[in-house]
Amino acid sequence: MTRKPVIAGNWKMNKLQAEAKDLVNDVMAGLKQYDKEKLPEVIVAPVFTSLYVANKALTDCGCGKVRLAAQNCYFEKSGAFTGEASVEMLKDAGCEYIIIGHSERRQYFAESDDMVNKKAKAILANGLIPIICCGESLEQRESGVTDSHIASQIKNALKDLTQEEIAKSIIAYEPIWAIGTGKTCDSVEANRVIAMIRNTVKEIAGENSAEAIRILYGGSVKPETIKEQMAQSDIDGALVGGASLKADSFVKIVEGAM
Ligand code: 13P
Numbered sequence: 001m002t003r004k005p006v007i008a009g010n011w012k013m014n015k016l017q018a019e020a021k022d023l024v025n026d027v028m029a030g031l032k033q034y035d036k037e038k039l040p041e042v043i044v045a046p047v048f049t050s051l052y053v054a055n056k057a058l059t060d061c062g063c064g065k066v067r068l069a070a071q072n073c074y075f076e077k078s079g080a081f082t083g084e085a086s087v088e089m090l091k092d093a094g095c096e097y098i099i100i101g102h103s104e105r106r107q108y109f110a111e112s113d114d115m116v117n118k119k120a121k122a123i124l125a126n127g128l129i130p131i132i133c134c135g136e137s138l139e140q141r142e143s144g145v146t147d148s149h150i151a152s153q154i155k156n157a158l159k160d161l162t163q164e165e166i167a168k169s170i171i172a173y174e175p176i177w178a179i180g181t182g183k184t185c186d187s188v189e190a191n192r193v194i195a196m197i198r199n200t201v202k203e204i205a206g207e208n209s210a211e212a213i214r215i216l217y218g219g220s221v222k223p224e225t226i227k228e229q230m231a232q233s234d235i236d237g238a239l240v241g242g243a244s245l246k247a248d249s250f251v252k253i254v255e256g257a258m
Contacts, residue, residue: 003214003236005040005237006043006236007040007042007237007240007250007254007257008044008045008069008097008170008238008244009045009244009245009250010071010102010239010240010241011023011044011047011244012047014047014245015046015047015050017049017050018053020046020047020050021050021056021057023044023245024044024066025057025061027042027044027066027247027250028058028061028063030251031063031251031254038258039254040237040257040258041067042065042066042067043066043067043096043131044066044067044068044069044244045068045069045097045099046068047071051068051093051095052094054068054094055093055094067096067097068093068094068095069096069098070095070098070099071098071102072085072098072100072102073085073086073087073098073119073122074119075122087119087123087126087128088126090128091126097128097130098119098128098131099130099239100116100120100132100133101132101157102174103135104179113152113153113156113157114156116156117159120157121160124168130169130170131171131172131216131239132154132157132158132170132171133171133172133174133218134154134173134174134197135173135175135218136149136175137176138176138177141175146175146193147196150196150197154197154204158205163208163209164209166201166204166209167213170216171197171201171213171215172215172216173193173216173218174219175190175193175219177219178218179241181219181220183220184222184225185217185219187229187232187235190229190235191232191235194235195234198210198213198215214236215235216235216236216238216239217235217238218239218240221238221239221240221243222243222249222253223249223256226252226253227256237257238257240253
């Protein structure tokens with residue numbers, strides 16, 4: 001089976017509305033020369049306050065080459081949850097994907113495996129696609145628990161999802177020590193962990209779901225690293241932080257995945 005590659009830009013807490021609009025327009029200008037069919041699935045994830053302008057820029061262009069994601073959601077439909085946004089609200093704002101379980105949310109905002117699972121269910125129930133993040137700390141890697149930790153994060157995140165729901169989900173393997181540090185994980189090692197994740201998905205949901213699910217690598221992805229990463233058997237794309245904040249480096253990463 002051939003899986004369509006995914007290049008997603010996680011803008012984290014960056015960009016005011018005017019900057020977000022410019023970045024979306026510059027990315028689309030950079031991708032203008034390519035047929036939509038040849039491109040990977042290109043996704044950008046602005047902050048909540050810039051979703052409106054980003055969505056407007058994308059729909060005004062009408063080229064359909066770039067899709068919108070949110071960086072977080074809450075799993076309840078509505079109600080007294082100050083500061084949160086539901087999946088339905090994010091869908092209404094134009095999002096087709098939602099990133100959940102990012103290590104920064106787990107670390108600073110106490111997002112637990114159970115919350116990630118509830119969010120995944122709410123996202124899929126609304127017809128959106130979760131981008132489920134997992135990854136080990138340096139301490140976990142050095143003490144040899146990388147694989148067991150990640151397998152446990154994945155089993156918890158995918159608990160009680162159907163095989164079809166799992167097949168359409170996206171996972172991002174992001175070793176915490178590689179995020180924002182410039183220390184990209186060696187491609188062969190990233191591929192080994194991602195193959196282990198795919199095998200875990202196979203145990204839970206069977207061969208077809210494991211073959212269909214897209215599993216990305218994230219952590220200091222740059223234009224210089226993407227070709228080697230994409231050449232690996234199990235890496236289906238990238239979740240890009242810092243290098244997605246500039247149109248030229250993000251577009252080069254997209255090109256590297258073609
Ligand atoms: P960097 O690409 O800046 O290392 O960030 C990776 C990341 O956390 C994407 O979600």
